[in-house]
Amino acid sequence: MTPTVILTRPQAQSERFAQALRAQWDGPIEIIHAPLIKIVPVAASCAKPDAVIFTSANGVSAAKRLGLLKGLAAWCVGSKTAELARAAGFEPITGPGDASGLVSAIVAAKPSGTFAHIRGKHARGDVSARLNAAGIRCEDVVAYDQVALSLTPEAKSAVSARQSVIFPLFSPRTATILNSAGPFVAQVQFVALSEAVKLAIAPEMSQQVAVATAPNGKAMLSATLQVLQKEIRRR
Template sequence: MPDNATPLILLTRPAAQAERFADLCRDTFAEKAEILIAPMQEIVLRDLPPVPQRAALIFTSENGVRAYQAAGGKAGLTAYCVGDRTARVAAEAGLQALSAGGAAGDLVELIRRDAPDGPLIHLHGTHVRGEIAEQLGAAGFNVEGHVAYDQRSLSLTEEARRALTGPRRVIVPLFSPRSAALFAAELPDGATAEPICISVATKAALPLALQSGACVADAPTGAAMLKALARQLSP
């Protein structure tokens, strides 16, 4: 089979997450597709403020957990996590992790049901969505948000640009609205791409020309993105 007949999966996530998802793709699809990693964001950890003794933590990504751990955050605290992957990383860091198994709204509902009586600290990136602290504050919780890491944007690599303007299919999994916006802003003239979006909000961040060919995963999880990729690669 000629190279240009093999679909290309273009991964623009930060390097660590892209490498992990690439391994899943290789295990799942074998020779059905090639993979190109071209990160369009890099994660830069920040120093964290003191965490009160009785606080519970809120994480909307594994990067927040890694920032907490890198800053020497103590183990044993309750950690409310947006999804299963973030919860696994929090558990590995010695936290008592609870997973909402979904999106920001699911996380807010989990915390409201659990009703912790101590302060809540949301450790998030520079670019944050969902208004979790605002929603919980309006519900009467003592909650603060702190930027734990920066998500610095990177330009699309020349190799990725060549692939996007070449003859082969390029499938682009997009894991957040910001990822979608960064990708769309860097798309070269004459490029074609098949976006797979983790959420409706992610698809909405694309220009209309890309939205028409984009599909949305059944759930905001890596497993659902992998299933959506499998559907896209099916003959």
């Protein structure tokens, strides 16, 4: 049987991951796009900060809408977000790939001035609270919402069949939304971006959770390919 991978990120991000997966997977594969989150802008304002913090690519897009001045230092959670920040005119400083590590890096740098964390309604890591506790002034700017979506009919059909499906999950929020849709008839295998994502997966959903070696797209791609290879050998 052809292995099935269900991608739950917003469409544009899922399409990039699907393209990379197809390019490196030598064999048939079924990829189902089933976004579980829709990014919706919300009314927000932001005083002129000395630096910004982006813990997701969506924060970069939101910063554009807020009219933040180009040239600001932007502490970015990982390399992809840093690339987008640079393209938007910011001066990125690349973090280790997770919010907690980014906070630690900022605290260690002992920067002066005021920060603005441009984030979504659903966020983890207590970025602003931790920075303020460390004596670094940081404002929380909630500029978008991550609205939950239902699985698509195609995805529902796949998880209702007696087969194996693979879910690469990139955020605890996505894992939580998927929990509410399950458990499933299909044998589900997860690939988690981090331990935080793994912990968000309900135990009854699956006993098979692989965690990427680093919280970035490259490591997620590698981990997904490894799960696919194991699935083929199992069959």
